[in-house]
Amino acid sequence: MKYYPWLPIVYIGIGLLCILYFLILSITYGPFYIVFSEFFLFLGCILIIIGFIEKKKKRHILSYIQKSIRIFIEGILIIATITFISIQTCILYQGTHTDDNHGEAALILGAQLNGSSISRLLRYRLECGIEFANRYPDTYLIVSGGKGNNEHISEAKAMKQYLIDHDIEEYRILIEDRSKNTRENLLYSKKIMKQNHIASVSIITNDFHMFRANYLAHSQGINSYRYPAKSDFDLSFNFYIREFFGFIKDFIVNHL
Numbered sequence: 001m002k003y004y005p006w007l008p009i010v011y012i013g014i015g016l017l018c019i020l021y022f023l024i025l026s027i028t029y030g031p032f033y034i035v036f037s038e039f040f041l042f043l044g045c046i047l048i049i050i051g052f053i054e055k056k057k058k059r060h061i062l063s064y065i066q067k068s069i070r071i072f073i074e075g076i077l078i079i080a081t082i083t084f085i086s087i088q089t090c091i092l093y094q095g096t097h098t099d100d101n102h103g104e105a106a107l108i109l110g111a112q113l114n115g116s117s118i119s120r121l122l123r124y125r126l127e128c129g130i131e132f133a134n135r136y137p138d139t140y141l142i143v144s145g146g147k148g149n150n151e152h153i154s155e156a157k158a159m160k161q162y163l164i165d166h167d168i169e170e171y172r173i174l175i176e177d178r179s180k181n182t183r184e185n186l187l188y189s190k191k192i193m194k195q196n197h198i199a200s201v202s203i204i205t206n207d208f209h210m211f212r213a214n215y216l217a218h219s220q221g222i223n224s225y226r227y228p229a230k231s232d233f234d235l236s237f238n239f240y241i242r243e244f245f246g247f248i249k250d251f252i253v254n255h256l
Contacts, residue, residue, distance in 0.1 A: 003060050011051030018044030025238065034235065035112075036242040087211075087244050094214060095207030099225040103139070103201035105174070105193070106132045106227065109185050109213060110145015110155030111206075118162055121206055121231060122155070126162050128204050128229035133168050141168065142192055142201065144176040144185040182209070183250065186216050193222070202227040208239040212247045219254050 022041040025034045032038055050061050062070050108129045111122040118126065129141055141163060145155025156177035164170055174192050179185045193201065200223035205213050210228045217224040231239065 003054070003058055003063075005058075007060075008051040008055035011047045011054070015044040015047030015051060018047065021237065024234065028234065034238060037238055039241070040238070084244060087247055088240065091208060091211040091240060091243055091247075094211040094226055095209075095228050098227055099202070101225055102132070102136055102227070103198075103223070103225050105140035105142055105196075105198045105201050106136075107142045107144060107186075107189050107201040107203050107224075108159060109182065109203065109205040109209070110143070110159065110179070112148060113151045113153070113155055113158055115150070116152040116158060118158055121235070122159070123162075124206060124229040124231065125204050126159060126166075128227060129163065130166050130168060132202060132204065132227060133163075133172065140172050140174055140196065140198060142174045142176060142189050142198075144179055144189045146177050146179050146184075148180065182213055182246075183216055183253075186213070186220050186222060190220060190222055199223060200225065204229055206231040206239070208236060208243050212243055212250060215247065216250060219250075 018040040022037055022044065025037045025040075026032070054061055062073065065073065106129050108125050111125065112119050113122070129143075133139065133141055143156045143159035143163070145159065147154040154177040156175045160170075160173050160175055163173055174196060176185070176188045176192050179188050189201070193199075201217075202225045203210070203213050203217060204227045207228045208231055210226055214224055214226055
């Protein structure tokens with residue numbers, strides 16, 4: 001394979017940026033507190049190592065591999081790149097578009113609590129839920145989320161209290177407090193929808209999460225609409241990359 005002297009510099013530069021991003025998240029929120037942030041530390045170290053090897057040997061890293069295997073690896077990398085760009089385009093689009101129609105209820109998906117306190121990402125979802133409730137006063141709000149590690153109460157209970165504290169009538173709030181992940185959020189909420197004769201929902205979650213949540217809803221036969229909430233700029237890159245892998249995992253599980 002042809003060696004390009006500038007390519008190792010690119011690897012090293014991107015690797016340093018990945019590590020810097022990991023350090024920023026660690027300093028801001030605490031070491032390894034942000035889920036998936038360690039991916040950037042690992043990726044950064046790998047890229048820097050590859051960059052220094054190529055720079056020292058003046059050979060492309062794949063040139064050490066047998067040609068037939070190398071061609072196969074290159075094909076996989078091309079397919080992976082196209083897949084990544086395609087899925088990220090869907091994630092970005094669905095996270096920035098609210099559907100014109102709305103459901104008979106809003107389904108607010110849970111997010112990690114700080115003990116028993118509402119986290120910033122969850123607060124954005126709840127603020128969006130309050131906006132929905134005020135805009136459509138005849139609808140229900142389903143709050144979905146169980147009790148996770150390091151959480152003192154279920155996410156649904158904390159969410160309900162937040163909504164009540166912000167003048168949402170208690171009778172409008174339906175609780176799903178068993179789920180541990182997005183798939184279960186939708187699975188258990190579907191049962192609540194059936195019990196309360198709710199035919200459709202507007203899913204409320206952060207922008208980066210909307211595509212996967214909407215996909216899982218449709219895969220479970222839920223008639224859903226998009227109602228995305230914002231997210232923090234510094235966390236967006238981490239979670240947008242994470243959602244790619246999350247979608248791939250859910251897609252594979254759905255087709256096994």
